[in-house]
Amino acid sequence: MFGYLIRRVLYAVPILVGVNVITFALFFFVNSPDDMARLALGGKHVTAEAVEKWKADKGYDRPLIFNAAREGMAQVTDTVFFQKSARMFVFDFGRGDDGRDIGYEIRTRMWPSLAIAVPTFLVGLACYISFALLLALFRATYLDLAGVILCVTAMSISSLFYIIGGQYLVSKLWNLVPISGYDTGLDAWKFLVLPVLIGVVGGVGASTRWYRTIFIEEMHKDYVRTARAKGLPESRVLFGHVLRNALIPVLTGVVVVIPALFLGSLIMESFFAIPGLGSYTIEAINNQDYGVVRAMVFLGSFLYIVGLVLTDVSYTLVDPRVRFE
């Protein structure tokens, strides 16, 4: 297992380099360092001298990927790409174009993101799986039909509707919790109830249908018929056998998103004024802050790779037939 993990980590290096190259190419395809300087300097009264000064100060006065004026390795290392990317592999994200510490921002913002994402994820998972098992149990009955119609309807509604509708109903009409905002410690609960509730309700359609399909497929297998034929109670059949055997596809979809919970949700954080990481990347793109964009893309790809490795590891826990090779 250890060798397998080492191998996967080594595979991750070229992937991360590739992601960096693509991010760099895409970013500088639409923005030039001059554009970045003009935006940072405010757009009014910007002189060519000020643009050059900004670029020199921020390290954007070098060639982008190849420095023909230098010799040897410096042709590659004395470039914007190398200077801005190399240190990320030791998780030194440097500073944004506004001079602020990106690492500090990430460390500060990930907690509010987690405060919403983790309860939404756990409560949602429990609800979706329970609901899906219920529908699977009562398949082909009016309950199943009603449940499926409910799920399809829920899937068809925009997440924005849930947010605005939830805020209107719970916070404005019933005045039960604040519409938006955030606080630290235990005082955070009143700000988290509504986004978590909306997050769970908003995901019920797609997730329940997905899990229901998995469970129904599993319930048609021979071992389930055998279990019933032996006279096992339905609860034992469902939770002891069906759920356990359906865990592989469930884990495939679930474990991979766990690390990405750090990255937060853009719309939810924006509407509820949650100071998380979700909006950080979008703000950086709007501000043409390459430092933050590359850091967030790097972090996102890294966490995704971690999620995939964790998924592989989790397979061995739920299915003894799976081996690391």
Added chain:
Amino acid sequence: MRALDTFLLIAAAALAGCQGPWNNPYPAEERGRNILYSAFSEQPKHLDPVQSYFENEIQFTAQIYMPPLQYHYLKRPYELVPFAADRLPTATYYDAGGRVLPQDVPAARVARTVYRVTIRPGIYYQPHPAFATKADGTSRYIGVPAQALSRYRSLGEFEHTGTRELRAADFAYQIKRLAHPWLHSPIYGLMSGYIVGLKGYAEKLREAAADAPRNAYLDLDRFEIDGVTVTGPYSFEITIEGKYPQFVYWLAMPFFSPVPHEAERFYRQPGMQANISLDWYPVGTGPYMMTVNNPNRSIVLERNPNFAGEPYPDEGEPGDREAGLLDDAGRMMPFVDKAVYSLERESIPYWNKFLQGYYDASGISSDSFDQTVSVSATGDVQLSEDMSRRGIQLQTSVSASTIYMGFNMLDPVIGGLDERGRKLRQAISIAVDMEELVSIFRNGRGIAAQGPLPPGIFGHRDGEAGVNRQVYDWIDGRAVRKPVQEAKALLAQAGYPDGIDAATGKPLVVYLDTAMVGPEGKSRADWFTKQLRKINLQLVVRSTDLNRFQEKLRNGTAQIYVLGWNADYPDPENFMFLLHGPQSRAHGSGENASNYANPEFDALFERMRNMENGPERLAIIDRMNAILHRDAPWSFGFHPADYTLTHAWVHNRKPNKMANNGLKYQRIDPALREQRRAECNPPVPGPLLLAAPPVAIAMHPAPVTWRRRERASALPARG
């Protein structure tokens, strides 16, 4: 269901434990306190006064820093009054030989101007660790080892603070900071053209900084600027090249606020956390100081205990007394103890929280416009019944801004000063109905522009005297846009009868270059196309991203574009320079995006820019406007109007488009606010509890069926 009931009961009990409305987003200990609540939608990037320029930055720095001058809060037209200075600065003009010239001397004879500023004694900085001293008088936190500093994660963790009196040298220090090689002041380029010796000073500093470690403390006092002299503890002089009367307006901006060198020495020490900097924690002498800077969530300003106070103005413009704006005349400011600004990115939650009483003031978004105000047939704006019942007040003001549709004068089709080009542009100006644009896209919030100068700026004329006769007729006491037939006639005279190029026989196609995207951009683009179709002109909209759009303007390859300009200061020079030939964007890096160059206009501009306001200057501005109406380098768009709503508990709020330091004038009535909040936000848990039984009934068949299945046998019982 038992779990749901339990949860609801616990939640209800927890919420009932809170006093007051359950949906109050603020801590219970703030209830009833003299706090003003506001919001910001975009995080400030820079709070260092040498860099902060955007509105979302200056709304904070203007409350903290104290430049020599400020704008009178109530008077219109805008008027400069002393702030840190004890009187308005005097300007002395000198010729090339160093001889003093009279005040009304023509600008051509002036070689240099010296501004003498004296500041009031007894102004003290806010409490700050940079000023903390030990018993022996040495600094407590400056010059300490890096390890000792690295343990502090925020400014509030420093145990000791101190203060000192403001000195004239602090203003001189800040002017030096404009040239700092690691700071990027947006006005350095402009000021280096005026302040004597600033450019040379910047070069010396750049050389000195070349070998210094990044972000280390740079001793700015190693060199001096020729044009900045400290003449005493409370006086200094600034020498500028030539005559530039608008320079005094810059002295009312945070760029010229005092900054103590101790602050920079303190922040730029090895070991200091990256986010403990002057860009993050300002150090000022103004009425407020920043005590919390968490731009991801909230920014808090609190009363500066060392601010000696400032009397509320005792005179204003007509109507101010009746509006209650002089009720506090002579009382010492600031009135509010604390201001809490919360990050609120979306307009819907902001608006709803305003209605609930959790924000004290709000603008009006397009979504909520109809439920908020009604516009009568005569154009009068009235609050809706619901808003009036809530005690909400409406304030309207026209911005010191102009949005315009510009024509690139270098373009072979749309440009040029010949009759063909003029008539083509005049025809387009008539066809593009700016009143309709304001009505459709801004809910009527704005007034059609008759020239570049917005109301409130010297030279702007209301009524018939200011009408653009090329586009409007004056009928029954109001400006009426000329009929489309006249535009068509002009088009024919330009050589494009019915939109066909007489020379080629092909339809004339013109191009609108824009960075407008999304549904709003698309609908605007469609609207412009429709406008030109009225005169049978084909408009092709070339949408692109902001960078490419700006590049087109810089290269002079755009044809028709839409831009806007917000005044830096209330002087006609700050608008007319947008059409000054030498400031062409394509031939330099100026702000004249139309690349308009008319020698007569340029000569008048050169005269007007250095004149004091008066009849002679007004006559020149009238002539300049007439030239612009004829040449039509712009289709003068509109001046946006701002609508602001305030609750009944907010007093002394008057829109001021020049002054950003309005917080100190505002007064609130916290008791009334508490009362209204309680009335507006009674918790209504009933619907949730009522929803429980139907859910239980709907779910009831599930356990019944489950039990039946569990009890059923594999085969049906034999009968």
